Amino acid sequence: MAEQRIPLAKAINAALEAALSADPKVLLMGEDIGPLGGVFRVTADLATKFGEDRVVDTPLAESGIVGTAIGLALRGYRPVCEIQFDGFIFPAFDQITTQLAKLHARSRGRLTVPVVIRVPYGGGIGAVEHHSESPEALFAHTAGLRVVSPANPADAFVMLQEAIACPDPVLFFEPKGQYWAKGDVDLSAGPYATGQSVATQFDTLNTAKVVREGTDVTLIGYGPTVVTALKVAQSAAAEGTSIEVIDLRAISPIDFPTLIESVQKTGRCVVVHEAPVFFGAGAEIAARLTQECFYHLEAPVARVGGFHTPYPPAKIEHDYLPGLERVMDAIDSVLAY
Amino acid sequence: MAEQRIPLAKAINAALEAALSADPKVLLMGEDIGPLGGVFRVTADLATKFGEDRVVDTPLAESGIVGTAIGLALRGYRPVCEIQFDGFIFPAFDQITTQLAKLHARSRGRLTVPVVIRVPYGGGIGAVEHHSESPEALFAHTAGLRVVSPANPADAFVMLQEAIACPDPVLFFEPKGQYWAKGDVDLSAGPYATGQSVATQFDTLNTAKVVREGTDVTLIGYGPTVVTALKVAQSAAAEGTSIEVIDLRAISPIDFPTLIESVQKTGRCVVVHEAPVFFGAGAEIAARLTQECFYHLEAPVARVGGFHTPYPPAKIEHDYLPGLERVMDAIDSVLAY
Amino acid sequence: MAETPWLPHNEAEPTVQLVLPDGSENTDTQWDHYRNLVKDVDAATWRTWYRDMALMRRFDEEATALQRTGELALFTQARGQEAAQIGSVHATRAQDWIFPAYREHGVLQVRGVPLKEELHLFRGVDHGGWDTEKHHVHLNTLVISAHTLHATGYAMGIQRDGLVATGDPDTDAAVMVYFGDGATSEGDTSEALNFAAVNQAPVVFFCQNNQWAISVPGTRQYRGPLVRRGAGFGVPCVRVDGNDVLAVHAVTREAMERARNGGGPTFIEAVTFRQGAHTTSDDPTRYRGTDEEQYWSQRDPVERVVARLRAMGAWDERFHTEVTHEADEFAAELRTYVRSLGRPASSAMFDHVYATPHAINQTERDWFAGFERDLADGEGGH
Amino acid sequence: MAETPWLPHNEAEPTVQLVLPDGSENTDTQWDHYRNLVKDVDAATWRTWYRDMALMRRFDEEATALQRTGELALFTQARGQEAAQIGSVHATRAQDWIFPAYREHGVLQVRGVPLKEELHLFRGVDHGGWDTEKHHVHLNTLVISAHTLHATGYAMGIQRDGLVATGDPDTDAAVMVYFGDGATSEGDTSEALNFAAVNQAPVVFFCQNNQWAISVPGTRQYRGPLVRRGAGFGVPCVRVDGNDVLAVHAVTREAMERARNGGGPTFIEAVTFRQGAHTTSDDPTRYRGTDEEQYWSQRDPVERVVARLRAMGAWDERFHTEVTHEADEFAAELRTYVRSLGRPASSAMFDHVYATPHAINQTERDWFAGFERDLADGEGGH
């Protein structure tokens, strides 16, 4: 099949198409995902290709979407729900937290609820309130859910397929600011594209990836901040600092072995995400890395992220978001120890 | 007025009564809080004393309770909502996260929404599913909310009054396992009991409290785990270990200056809460304490709490909860460094 | 009306009733349609229903006793709701699916779910977990009304499977979801009605209006008649005397048939009464009077069936003794089983959190195993 | 019906209409009641309405243009909904309160909210923030339907304040909440209807059924007629031709009066059409046809007012020119204002997160101030 250079949004569209083609039980549900193709056109043309019974425009009710998806999953379907924007997932919070997360355990393993919830998330696109948030930590705290976020088209293509094939419920956070960023994608990879109808390995849902090797500082990001991290690493290299960049990919679980190996090598670590730092994913990473690498750390793990404020209006969002300067500043601070 | 020895549930009842008496704008809303007095009898007799227009049995709808409370608060009322059990707060998650937390900021300070949400939380009482959870971290991540939890009747009495008097929305987590534990309460303390109709200080909503001094290890708990922490400190003392116990009280904000002062003294720290450790409050505490006390820490901050599992059935809940042995084990581990 | 102020908006609204409280036939012609639907109900059927209702009541008494003696932590009493449950569940067929709430003991029983397994939850040994596929009865949830959406989604699945309106009565399937008057206030119930209506999903919303949501009466819960809730969403609805097992059966049979035939959802309000407490932790004397309880005990559903059987000449003491004997044995077995239910292994909490390996879960499970070993070895002791 | 398949369940349901699309009076006697309610509406009032609707339309055009030229990030177009908004808001009194959604430009305008302040949101300088107390118009939220509960709670507050059914028309107050057809699907809207009904709160639920929720038509959103949604919750309801400003005014006036007088809530479905895109980011050609757009453009609400004025002999070119001139000035001022709206200070994001000091907020604000200083000093530069 070979590689194609396509944007992240298109990679997701292709993953959905692969899953819809390979498994008649896969169906998409959400607001405006049918004829419109979603407000980001991520589901463009899929309703035409697979029919409106498989690419379903639902009523405007997020709890209803996730709740009926649970019922469909109990019936043997594999619903992939789209939440239109990050800020609109909260009406579904109860269904996700008390129902979706727990049904496998409550049934003592008898039932599985393979529901995927796709959430365009993150900021930087000049959007209005509630359209730029990063609520991933609010899901990672709950056992039974998997929480992942791809950073590039190739990962998006495989990760989404694995998410759909996985019997566990998956919160799939898509960095909407990267939707139009292109990358090379192997369109023959992933459980559906390769024609394995039943996947047994879910590597990308469980593992972080070292995307640039380095020796002085470990810089961990995921989703939209991986690009920032790579830029920082590049400009730091020019100044003689060697940064190892890790794309977390999975937020629940977190691939601590990979992180630990890196930090034991570098002795310094910075975590960067768009979500507020306070009670964010960086806290869990810093706490556990410190536990595991106590004698290796030359400096405390630094965290860079959003502030403990509502996501600000667009004109000033770039000062809220963890940009190059702030990440650099954190790199400098851990190097200064 | 003098001290009285009363259980925590009664202290909360007394705080509610003081607020209802002092301020006609205070009103209580919730399921079964009226004639029944709540499933824990925390609001016992209040409907009789203040009428069913001020102690309101609402329809069975948590989003409706919080949503209408927001409207009442915008109109100048001070609603105190009861969520019947921790596990039933999630239908209200959207109203709390996207509305209650943000209205003050969105209105650029013009509006305040002084809503208190009382949540009996925590386990250990042999309850069925969804009745023993500790979701506080899911609220602390969101700016605009205050999150607090009293550990004893005296604090409960003052903290709840301050929460009601505070112009910010407050999530007030009540350790239901401690409802019947008695303590001395100064019934003349607190903004309403002292007759200050407008409080300007909200000390207990902002500060942690050193409840036992010590020199070897700082042990931080809140709500239901403070009792455990004190027991551990006592038995450790017998073995010659001096533990400083801190009752966090406030989870948003966290009173880091108090924690830092203690840890800089002891050099060792254990945090204990019933909520799952993964993405729990202990992560934020450990991460920030490590940042601030890097050179003082002799050992990584240890975290003890619930596991990354659904809250288990009652027969085995005591192995899920952070009991004496597990806290002791953590103390031993930080001392072993 | 004047003497029954606790009955919200009840009397005026048309309510299907086929058997009067004294066991005689209601001859009101307005219900001819429903009467005709259940012409096939013979004495044998009535006796089956009586047996089921008697067993259900015995289960209630026994589980309550087990709670009183400390064998169960809690129990949700269903006394008074026997006709609503037994009448409706007998309108389901093997291929249909049920989504119960937490008080549907009679429904579970008729579907063959071993009721002793339902008690696992109340003994605190697991969160439920009977074999859902075997009995076509899904797990209940204690989160009020969340399951109404699952039922609707499930029905949408049956639809997609092509198992609606095939013309084959043994193939066509539908879903029945049970919930209470209080549950109608949750947004999820409304969303479920709407999704069901828009999709014309084969699901019957069976609301047991037992007059109370814990301590909150209908007058504070909704502005009725509650039955009209369905119509507001474009869902046909019907109100039935929930203590008249025949009438309940008639309306439910019609609704399930319609659903199976592709006619979409129905909302049923079964007007009944929770004679017991909300749960064994509850104390109804705090919020309701004995006049109300008396009113309803005169309308007891089990007594009505006995009266009906007598009126039909189909009641005899031998039958009565047989059923009582069966109930005694059932109760004895239940007691023995519950008492024998041991504490699960603590490590069970780590099982089935995920269907595929999850590192945090595994790390914690391993840590716990080590910790338990150390404790057992006395190393962790202080 | 056959030629208008996109109109869900529309034609059969009674719909209040007082003026026909061609501007002539609808003489159907079934609407005599409403006709009598608005007998006081004279030519001067009609001209006021025309002016308001014309300004609203001009605002729409101007804001759209500002978005096209990059001055605004987004704009929510309301063209086609002028009669629904202007007719209803004119039924509110100074003491009433409004809870708008994000498309109620005409409502805000009539209540005196400077529309330029509404554009702050779309320019990305703040999240809204006009003076709610001054105009009795609350902030809108982009979270669909969340505000329906706020409106209901607010109405419960007015009730508690003793400002309902006092007998003094300048005292009695009520709340009006605006939302769309899509918003009716969210659980919150249902919960709001229920809370309003149970409390008989003085709140009018004004649903502008503009046929679309972004790309989703009514046929996939609900199984109608939507107007009956109210009745399902025990809330009186009425359906009105939302492009007939007089009819809208009549039904809203009655509903607000009833609410102020203690008669409780009303649900109004105003049948209208969003002639523009959902927002300037939207592309309706992807999901709807021109036949539908033509159907509705023949029922344009502004043209209907002009026709009515003509029919009344109250239209003249001088008046037209006056209003056009006023609209030009309004638009020019709007342009100037929007273009002049600068970037707020970044530190503003730390303001008003809490009303009382919160340590995390303060620490971060201080850190940021230091960071900005360092950056300015060139220390942070790389």
Ligand SMILES: Cc1ncc(C[n+]2csc(CCOP(=O)(O)OP(=O)(O)O)c2C)c(N)n1
């Ligand atoms: C979401 C949620 N909120 C609150 C509760 C607590 N609660 C348990 S049962 C109940 C009343 C339910 O009443 P109803 O729906 O009428 O059913 P019934 O118990 O009468 O069968 C309440 C409030 C809950 N279980 N779930």
Ligand SMILES: Cc1ncc(C[n+]2csc(CCOP(=O)(O)OP(=O)(O)O)c2C)c(N)n1
């Ligand atoms: C809770 C929530 N879910 C989804 C959205 C995205 N969204 C914005 S407007 C809209 C459609 C609203 O339709 P309707 O209620 O009919 O109002 P209209 O836009 O037609 O005025 C959607 C789905 C949102 N803003 N909030």
Ligand SMILES: [Mg+2]
């Ligand atoms: Mg009930």
Ligand SMILES: [Mg+2]
């Ligand atoms: Mg609309």
